[in-house]
Amino acid sequence: MTSTDTAPPSAPSATPVYTSMLDGHADDVVGRDARSVMARLVRLYQENGTDQAPAQWREPVRNYSDPRRWRDEINSIHRRVPLPLAMSCELPEPGSYKAIQVVDIPVLITRDAAGAVHASVNACRHRGAELVAEGVGRTNRAQRITCPYHAWSYDMAGCLVGVAGEKTFGALERGRAGLVSLPAEERAGIVFVGLTPGRPLDLDNWLGDLEPLLDGLGLAGCHHYSTRVLPGPNWKVTVDGYLEGYHFASLHRTTVFRTNLSNMAAFDSWGPHQRNAFALRPIAEAATQPPRSWDPAACVGAIFWVFPGLAFSGGWRQQVAVSLVLPGRTVEESRTQQLILLRHPPADDEERTAADTTRDWFHDVVLDEDYATGFGVQRGLAALDGTDFVFGRNEPGLQQFHRVVERLLDEGGADIPR
Numbered sequence: 001m002t003s004t005d006t007a008p009p010s011a012p013s014a015t016p017v018y019t020s021m022l023d024g025h026a027d028d029v030v031g032r033d034a035r036s037v038m039a040r041l042v043r044l045y046q047e048n049g050t051d052q053a054p055a056q057w058r059e060p061v062r063n064y065s066d067p068r069r070w071r072d073e074i075n076s077i078h079r080r081v082p083l084p085l086a087m088s089c090e091l092p093e094p095g096s097y098k099a100i101q102v103v104d105i106p107v108l109i110t111r112d113a114a115g116a117v118h119a120s121v122n123a124c125r126h127r128g129a130e131l132v133a134e135g136v137g138r139t140n141r142a143q144r145i146t147c148p149y150h151a152w153s154y155d156m157a158g159c160l161v162g163v164a165g166e167k168t169f170g171a172l173e174r175g176r177a178g179l180v181s182l183p184a185e186e187r188a189g190i191v192f193v194g195l196t197p198g199r200p201l202d203l204d205n206w207l208g209d210l211e212p213l214l215d216g217l218g219l220a221g222c223h224h225y226s227t228r229v230l231p232g233p234n235w236k237v238t239v240d241g242y243l244e245g246y247h248f249a250s251l252h253r254t255t256v257f258r259t260n261l262s263n264m265a266a267f268d269s270w271g272p273h274q275r276n277a278f279a280l281r282p283i284a285e286a287a288t289q290p291p292r293s294w295d296p297a298a299c300v301g302a303i304f305w306v307f308p309g310l311a312f313s314g315g316w317r318q319q320v321a322v323s324l325v326l327p328g329r330t331v332e333e334s335r336t337q338q339l340i341l342l343r344h345p346p347a348d349d350e351e352r353t354a355a356d357t358t359r360d361w362f363h364d365v366v367l368d369e370d371y372a373t374g375f376g377v378q379r380g381l382a383a384l385d386g387t388d389f390v391f392g393r394n395e396p397g398l399q400q401f402h403r404v405v406e407r408l409l410d411e412g413g414a415d416i417p418r
Contacts (some may be wrong), residue, residue: 019318020297021218021343030216034296034316037277040266041300042287045279050245051267052393059389059402064234065381070331073236074103076409077308078327081272082183082201084310085109086191087322089224089341090136091117095143095156098136098191100337103327105195106130109184112156113143119184119193120158125177126150136227154179187211189219190306207306210270214304217315222341226359232334232371233378235309235327236405241370242303242311242323243397245278251373255365260301267396272307272404276397305397307404313362318343319355321362332378336371338363 022031044050063069086098091111098109099122106122108131122131129149139145144161146153153162158179163169183194183201188211194201207214232238241247249262264279278301286299296302297316304312309325322339340359346352391398 020295020316021318022295022297022316028216029212030316033213033216034300034302035291035294037266037268037302038283038286038294038296038300039291041264041277041279041283042294044264044266045261045283045287048264050264050394051396053391053396053399054393056393057391057395057399057402059391061381061384061387061389064236065331065385067331070234070327072409073405074327076412077405078103079195080199080412081308081408082185082192082194082203082206083308084190084306084324085119085193087222087224087339087341088186088189088191088220089222090227090339091191092224093138095139095141096136097132097139097145097156099132099134100326101134101335102195104329106134107182107193107195108132108145108179109191109193110145110156110158117184117186117191118157119182119191120154120179121182123180124149124152125160125179126152131179136224188214188217189222190214190310206271207273208271210273210304210306214306217304217312217320218343219312219315219320219341222320222343223345225340225342225346225355228338228359228363230336230338230363230367230371232325232328232336233374234332234381235325235334236402237374237377238325238334238336238371239309239401240398241374242325243274243276243305243401244395245276246392246394248278251369252365255361255369263394267400269400272408274305274307274397274400275302276305277302305401307401319358321358323366336366338366 022034085100085107086109090098091109094111094113094115096111100107107119108122109117109119111117124131124147126147127149129147131145131147143156144153151164152160155161158181160174160177163172180197182197183199185192185201185203187203187207192201192203245260245265246263248257248260259280261279261281266277268275280299280301283299286294302316304315311323313321320341322341324337326335328334340355342355346355
């Protein structure tokens, strides 16, 4: 079952029930990392503390609302760095595709007969018509993308393979009429795309030491269960809500705070990327038990963040919530694709109900609490122009994110992560 749904569910959602995927991973990179993070969180719980940055950070409010600054961010970040635009399981077989709008560029990602991924501008080279509507799908048996306007057709690599009425249309050099190609590469169950044609992705450098941890999550073998699209405010206002747990007790008092402790997290970063590992309530009992009995999946809410906008929640569990945050068409808009991945397709109604519960819970909490608050932030930006937001020492994830944004703007989208 794969669905796209932009409407909120009508029924209230229950809290998801989580099960671990760490069994059998005790001695590999993921298992060792999970136990190490949990040991740090146990110490933080015992000290009633959280990982902290060396100092506070001041971010000018204008940086969220200035249209010129926003356009610079698009040009220096989203048009230059490798963007994680799809999960491998959204394109599960040859002939699969995903179409997604990224600011003002319609992107088409495809998987060819050999299993390789490709990316192109989702526009026919004849008259620019959109080839496929936004979403995921599968082509016909011939694995051809056919334009709905005049029926020109392309293979899964973007090569022009058919021109309707070619005899009357006139001679055409097909090699020069393929789709506009974009760099694309698949790593750790994620499809990365570059929005600048011909610009190398260099994922070895971009992902660095984070790649083994991402690869160990086994995302490439997951099943894509659902996708929902959430409208949001400015993309950085939206991102800010993903990178700290300081707000759990206040904003999420009857939802997230029931399972997570507030203002308690272990923080790690790898170049521009990061992880906030939040303390879940079972850590209180685990802190009294020997480490050999610990279950990190039950005690640690690890959120991996792949810059500039991909979050994995539950990567150590059987159900994984994925959020892809992208800027919209103006400084005041963003769009989030919220995906639910499962370790295997649902086998029965009970497993489908469990997946639906997770899907609805994440959708409701993010849209009705996080994004509703973000829209409130958006409405106040103009009145706060000329002032600063202050990120506390207990918000290292926010500081890291804005530091990376600032550096990429200064360097015009430099390739070397730090």
